[in-house]
Amino acid sequence: MLTILKKIFFVDLIRGLLVTFRYQHPKNIYTEQYPAERPKIAERYRGAPRLNINPETGETLCIACNLCALACPEQLIVVTSERNEVTKRKELTKFTYDLSRCMFCGLCEDACPVDALELTQDFELASYTREGAIWDRQMLEEGPKPIWYRY
Amino acid sequence: MAERTYLGADELILNMGPQHPSTHGVLRVVLKLDGERILRADCVIGYLHRGIEKIAEYRTYQMFAPYVDRMDYVAAVSNGLGYCLAVEKLLGIEAPPRAQVVRVIMTELNRIASHLLWLGTHALDIGAVTPLFYVMREREEILNIFEAYCGARLTTHAFRIGGLQYDVYEGMEQQVKRFCKMFRPKIDEYEELLTENRIWKDRTIGVGVLTAEDCKAYGVTGPLLRAAGVKWDIRKAQPYSGYDRYEFEIPTRPNGDTYDRYLVRIQEMRQSVRIIEQAIEDIPEGPIMAKVGKVIKPPPGEVYVSIEAPKGELGYYIVSDGSTQPYRVRVRPPSFVNLQALDKMARGGLVADIVAIIGSIDIVLGEVDR
Ligand code: SF4
Ligand code: SF4
16 A cells, blocks of 8 residues: 555655755755866876976986886886996986876886886876877976966 | 578567667677567677787786776776785785785775766666766765875776785875765665666566576676575685675675666675775784785796676686796686676567666676777
8 A cells, every 4th residue: 555655656756856956956066177176186196207307406316227117018118328438327318208008007106216207196198199198308307287277 | 490590570680889878888789689579689799809818928927917907997906906816826925914904995995986887877778867977976986095095096006916005095094984984875875766766676677687597507796696696705705805804794685687786786885885994993004015026926837816806706817837927817707707698688578678687787898808
């Protein structure tokens, strides 16, 4: 009897509708207004790579040990170095990082002994050309320039 | 009588997919119809094949770990756990207790995330649009925890062989606890929307029945098996990563239809919250990484390790020849095995139900094709 009454008065549907109506209230809106309002990115986020430089001298921290290139499963990092005749130390010449093949697994970052290579919080990595996804040393040191939208 | 190779006068072949929105990816189903009745349903797979098992043969053990996330990408943490456990068994080591507890928390959160996505898309397939928005909102909270913990939201690469790379971050305990507290009433809300809803019931009760015998014959595992009344959960049967320390139940249902699978998964989410709440209470102190060298060189041999992924039994069979790269990695993906029962479930049903049945299996094509 009760079930028939419940069926007649659409109790099941109304209960569901009550849930949806409860969420009509503006304080329950959850949408992020992305370009205007940027999301908070976690500190450990693995996004765009960066090759850290010493902030005082402007010299790169990378010691050209090639460990990151060896650790990468996709083998997309190419490090070339040159022996400095004066100091007899290896110096970094070129560093290319093919973002289009990177899966942001973080293995390269873990492998780096001096924390020179780091995956940062930048996440806007789109580019108009395929070549644009291949980052050279300068790009890696400066980092991408995020576009700020204004309304 | 041999099966006819030609079509009858009122029979029809209908091609569903691979771009059909309710096949959850790129699954193609060739349906043989007699009016509205399904006579046969053949799955055509392989559209997402990337050769992950072959890639493994050319990667070292550590390097292959991020690839397993790409199989079942909605439950990447479970995949990673299974792989790490398999290699750890090959090496004869075990992750330290602290790592194990964090692993349990992460995998259970991932189970909830996977079930939430399933619930949203499955309901959307059947015609209930609202739950999708709500589950995405809750899933976002889980993904935020993942992001803060390991730096990625979907393909997490959260664990390493031998333990963890990342320790618990500051405020994780509170965040997880807050999530658990917030999430319990949300499950009631989903149930309010669906469980008693007459349309939902009409569309799911008695649809796509798979009995316990059929499940065993096909090797179907996970929520499908439990919805058919079999109390089988690898977390209980062969506890790994310290699951035997936690109290939880294996939800089962007797009928094995789409509705029961829905209820089993809802119950599983509740049980997962229970496990997380127990685990987060006491995370033991200690190291997070077992003693593993920089170069992993397991002794020659082979192992099979299976875990209870959100979709069923996920197994890794690894053969080592003593070098730094695996000789062969074979994955037993739950979706692939469960999908083969589609024909059995769909036969004799209506064509409108095939969407509900595919949804109830909870397949991820990345895992079916690998
Ligand atoms: S994040 Fe992973 S795939 Fe990308 S460069 Fe580093 S190691 Fe290679
Ligand atoms: S591992 Fe670090 S220091 Fe070595 S080459 Fe790569 S970025 Fe440079």
